Structure formats: structure tokens, C-alpha cells
Amino acid sequence: MLLDTNVVSAFLKPGAEQRSPKLVAFVTAAVAAQSLTISAFTEFELRRGVEELVTKGQGQRRLVALLKFLDRCDVLGLDGGGGWDFAAKLWARGRALKPAVVLTDLDLLIAATAAFHRRPFATSEVNLVKNLAAIGLSEVTLVPNE
């Protein structure tokens, strides 16, 4: 199971157990079943936000905390073996539909990472689930942020 950035973010927010108990239970079960797997693009998204805090002089300890967490995650990318080609074809498949399905690059690349590595994908974004289904990615779980 590869988790989208929105799922990981909700899992890591202050008071997540109270704010999003179902989501926390889902992620905890995913971790227990295997590990916490994310895309390199999710790592990039989280990392750049914390780097912004570091740049503002607010973040060395925050960065250390994030990196220790990420160090225990399995991070998958698209390099090697045709991952980028696969993502490009997905993008084109969406554009060829009528009406076209155009995902943001990060949505596309994260979902493509999961599919390329034959992992189910979990996201909290309803529209993303629909759009991914439209381009043929059906092994997607919607994890409500609740």
C-alpha cells in the first residue's frame, strides 16, 4: 500500500488520533501489515515544507524529526525500469479521454509510482480516486480524513 501525501500529512498532524481516528487506524494497520510506503514525490513535498521552516530559522529540530520518520518509511520512485515512461503514458491516456483528465503532476507521479511498483494506492482525495479510475488505475482506496 502506497499512501498519498494527504494521508501521511493527516496522520502526522497534531491531535491526529482525535481529529482523524479512522485514518490513523487505517495507516497504523498498513504499517503493521508491512511498512509505511510513500512516493519519493511525497518525501519531496514534506521535505520542502520543512525546509521552508528551516530557512525561516524555525526548523532544525523539525527537520531532524521529519527525517528520522522518513528514514523508517519505504520510499519508492520512478527511476529505473521504465517508471517515467509509465507515468508519461498515464498522462497521455488521461489527455486522450473526452473530456480529458488532467492530473496535477504530483498527483499523477505519486499515483504512477504506486501503480508502477504494483502497490495499491490510498488517498483522501475523492476527485483523485475518480480521475485515476478514469485512466485505468482502479486499485485505489479512498481514506476519508475522519
Add this chain to the structure above:
Amino acid sequence: MGFPAFASPALPEAAFFLDWEALFRRLPASARAKVTWTKPRIDAGLKRLLTESVSDAVLDDVARDLMEPVRALSRAILELLASNRDEFRASVMDDLLREEGRLNAFLPDDDSRDTLAWVLGFLRSFVGLVMTMVEPEHLASLDAEQLTQESTDPDLASFMRGQVALMAAVEAVRQGAGGDRCSTLIDSAFLSFMAFRSAIRNHGLWLSPFPNETSAERQQSLLRYAARLRETLTDQDWQTLERACARRSRTKTGKRSSAPAWVISADASGHERCLGVPQTGR
């Protein structure tokens, strides 16, 4: 196995130092006399890290300043130990264990102790690997010109930053400096060694600080770090992070999800334009 281009043979020299004064004392008088000059330079460098704000710039400065004296000390100890590789490796590992105990007792919180465990675990893995790849005799026989060339290696620079931050943390313990400064230095060492690990990964080498960790232990660590992140990052921090993650899926017709991250418009020819990313985020 060949030695990757990144890892100049001089690299492991830097790994032998945590308690540099103990190392200094371990040298026979004749060997110590040759490296007496290193002491005031190391003292001065570490003093900066104990008295000034620990910024990247200061850490870079000190790492550069200490490269030569640290190497000189390393060479002295390597010359002594080159004849017995197993003993050498054992002594390095023993040093790490002893310093870990001292630092652990001094650090003010579990989070810092956990970071220290990562740092020293990484060093153990690195030194253990190097010792299986490079003969100490080779390290000890490197000439000054080789060392000078390697001193400009950016990968080595990140390693040296971590090294001097750790040396300063040990010095902080010795001097009874504040635990918070010690924590900051350990955090700096962690970030530097993470950068070094990423650099050597580009050469196909991956080192785990916890090579014997089971899957269950890893999962427990992950959940513990997640809980720690919930305590560390505030709601205000998450506003910044969410802006960094801002995106939404969309269709060409311009239909958007309820909280759009991208504002799409179409010009007269039907081409889409991204007008911006609102601050509401994801």
C-alpha cells in the same frame, strides 16, 4: 571490491575521532610530539562550536579548519594500529560505545538520545564497512598531496561537518556545557551524516544505522517518530507544509474539487493557463 570514487581513502580517517583528547593521550610520547600542533587548533575550532550559534556557516568553517589536524591525528593513530586490523576496528567500536554512554547520560531528552543512536549507528556501519574494504596500511601511507585533493570533495565536507559536530558534543560533555547545545550539535551531526549518506547512495552504497533491526522494531520506531512529529510540528507549521503540498486533481473542463489548489482558466483559443496557487492549500 573497488572503492567508490566518492569515498576517498582519507574518509575513514575522520571516523576515528569522538573523544580526541583521549586519543591524543593514547599516543606514545614520540608520536604525540609530532602532533602537538594539532591541539590548539582543535581546541579553537571546538570552542567556536561551544560558544557561537551553531549555523551551517560556522560548522563549515570549523570543519575546514579541523580537517588538517584531525587527519594528522588520524594518521598518527593509524600508523600505530596498521599492524593489527581487528584490534583497530575493535578499538574504534569501543570508543563509540563509551562515548555513546557518556553522551546519553548528558543529553536532556529521549529525542536527542534517539538521534544520537542514529548518528553512532551510522558511524559504526560506515567504519565497519570501510575496515572491510581498505587496509589501514594504505590509509596511513597516503601522501599530503592526495589528502589535499580530497579536502575539496563536497561529500567529504558533509562527513567532516558531522564529525566536528560530534567532537564538539563530546567536548560539551567534558566541559559540562548546556544540554541544549549538546542536542543542537547532535542534530547538526545527524543532518550532516544524512547528507553524506545521500551522497554515497549516488555511488550505489546504502548504509543503515540499524542493520540488525527487525521489521517489528522498525514499525515501532516509525510509529514513535510519527507521534514525535505530532508533538514537534505545530498547526502553524502545518500551514506552511500544506502550502508546500498544495495540489488538486482537476479535469480539462475546469471543474475543480471543493478546495482547489490550482486556479485554471482557458484563453480564447481554449488553452489552459494556471493562474496561481491559492494559500488555502490542501
